[in-house]
């Protein structure tokens with residue numbers, strides 16, 4: 184039986200459709216989008232709200248979910264990282280899995296249909312195998328000393344293979360420029376071929392200082408970890424400028440970009456997707472990116488929640504509201520595009536996600552009142 188849905192607004196990929204638009208559905212699958220004039224009035228079901236494609240959370244660490252409310256706010260990235268290292272293994276596998284299970288449910292209930300998830304362990308694997316959410320697993324690899332590059336990649340590939348052998352989508356990913364050698368970045372990018380990867384980019388001012396050869400808390404972190412980095416010669420450029428040549432021809436999601444400058448953006452190309460996680464930026468650094476600098480790149484911006492270690496929820500609407508609170512340079516349509524279509528393109532799943540097509544149970548019903556976006560329900 185056919186159904187004909189109209190709504191206050193229907194958002195598809197980049198814009199709100201004409202007000203008279205109707206989604207035609209058969210067995211929950213979108214057949215076409217037509218207009219009211221084509222459908223008898225008494226057949227039309229009205230949905231009170233905005234219909235959008237399901238949300239894409241382009242950056243998360245579900246395996247850190249057990250650290251919710253365990254780490255103080257506004258400590259800065261380096262203290263935050265030290266706390267993660269100290270606390271992440273203080274829990275049983277059972278506890279960790281329970282929190283990952285809850286995080287997966289929470290995202291589903293908040294209208295998230297696909298996630299780019301950073302993995303340092305296999306803890307999330309049993310949950311993902313049964314999840315209703317699509318996961319792209321970014322197997323995180325690090326090591327600043329280039330002599331260990333091959334070894335680090337080999338170790339990372341063991342975890343990568345475990346995910347692949349369990350039917351999961353996965354690629355390998357460098358952690359951050361200050362923790363991964365160019366040699367390792369180059370090997371990682373080579374290994375991924377055309378599959379998307381990701382990196383934490385310019386999340387802290389300390390990264391800029393480190394690459395400029397100035398006194399940086401990143402040096403303290405290496406001291407704390409008892410790792411000598413005497414071999415490292417600061418390039419006296421921005422971190423992005425330093426590693427970007429290895430990224431140029433590959434699709435990558437750059438995450439955070441809190442301290443990215445216009446001069447950094449200028450030399451990047453269309454292979455870059457810029458992922459914003461504003462709630463985590465406020466939690467950790469109490470700073471937000473210079474969004475204005477990204478205005479021209481709206482088709483390449485996506486949204487992430489980061490982990491529950493640095494956020495109070497995993498909620499794309501809340502991330503968008505934080506951006507709306509802070510700046511009015513993005514329209515609601517642009518931000519919905521970032522949270523749906525752009526994220527799907529970044530994760531290379533736009534054949535299934537990010538548009539008004541396919542199964543309607545992946546779609547969301549939202550409201551937008553007083554400059555605030557609110558998730559109401561999944562479309563039924």
Ligand SMILES: [Zn+2]
Nearest residue numbers: 244301383489
């Ligand atoms: Zn992250």
